[in-house]
Amino acid sequence: MTSNESQIVLFSLDGVLYGTDVHQVREVREVQDITPVPYAPFYVEGVTNLRGEVIPVIDLRKRFGIREKDKDERSKIMIVVQDEDKKVVGIIVDSVMEVMSISQNDTERTPDILTTADSDCVLGVAKRGEDLIILLDLQKVVSKKDVEATRTIEELAASSVESPMPETSSPEILG
């Protein structure tokens, strides 16, 4: 592996190929055992238990404002690492294909005209034969604010694990 090559995890969402640096992804999991959480942001699917660690799961379709689609056996959760405190967030995508190398020569930065305040998570576009791969910074996609929001949920979920009937939640909603 030379310095002008980087490894990305290739995944798809609504027929579009995306790539994210392999260092941002800790692992890939099946979409299962997600517990919905009340009052969470609309794009938060719920929480799941990752080997004893309760992590929030968000739906990238909802986060990107793409129309919803039923999950199938190809749908996967990518476990994305938050740099600062090693906290992780699950991100649901349509499918995860492979780990691949891309060359800097095949990568172009996002044209400035496409850049907005919210689009700084798009790093550029890589070519792979005829296909284009949109390179994402998933850590930016899962913003600090979102993480804080989900952390609150985490704490809520964690406390609910210890005491199933927290005073702040009604039993009906948690049901």
Added chain:
Amino acid sequence: MSRKHEREGFSENKRTGKDVDVDALSEALESVERVLRLSNEARRASTNLKEYAENASKSSNQLSVNVQQLATASQQVSEGAQRLSKIAEESAKNMNALFTLLNETSKSSQTVNATAQETLGRANQVVEAGSKATQSINNIRDRIENVLKAVENMTSTIERVGQLTGSITDVAGQTNMLALNAAIEAARVGEAGRGFAVVADAVKNLAGQTRDTANEAEASINSMKEAGSTVLSLSQDSSKESVSGAELINAAIEGASQVKAAIHNVAKIMEDLNAQVQQGMAAAREVVKGIDEVSSVAQESASAAEESSAGVEEQSAAAEEMATISKRIMDETAQAETRLNGILAEAEKLQEILRSLAG
């Protein structure tokens, strides 16, 4: 002699008058009286004769009329006999026609009988063939049952294989996931993980191939399932059809049995008909015989009547002749009577003269 006496007596009387022989005179008178008596008797006889002749004439006329009537009657008899003879001939012709018809009926009934026997044979063949067909259908049904069982077994086996393929696909998916995570892990450790990444890639490829193969197997299994259910429904249809075929064949056999019964009836009726026709023919023969007799009797009667007619003609001629003779007798008798009357008148005059002479 008496006339000589009378003439002599008369002339002597006239000539002499008083010297008349009294004895001769009385003798003459007696003679005249005898003549008178005889003449009267003769006249009476003549009158009787005339009467007889008249009667005879009348009778012979009557006879003639009767004979005429007889002739007419015998003519009528002859004509009647001839008509009867003709009628008898026509009857004989009709009877012959009847004979022909009866013969034809007899032949037709025999033909019908033969046809009925043939049909009976065919009905028997139908029954036989139907029994064989029923047997075949039962065999087919048994085989279809076997096929159904085999297909059911196959289908459950396929289901199991399908479940296995599902498991393989699952395992392939999990393997793929493991390979993916291994690749991620290898990439994250950088250069050190490079060899591991190759292995992970190989595992990933194997998982992909396994998944593809499992998918192909699943597709094959699905088409096998489809084929199985098609065979199943076809076999069930065949089973149903074999049942309805068996029913049809049973109906055909029953129909053939009914045909057989009907043919037996027809044959019986034809036999009866034939027997009746034979009886009819015998009766017709009797009738023809009777007609022949009638015919010959009529002819005899006709010839007898003709003979009788000839006899009557002869009789008629005889009667006419008799009538003519009677007429002549009557005429002759009338002349004789006239003459007798003359004789009587002369005799009476003579008697008077003689009395005056004697007086």
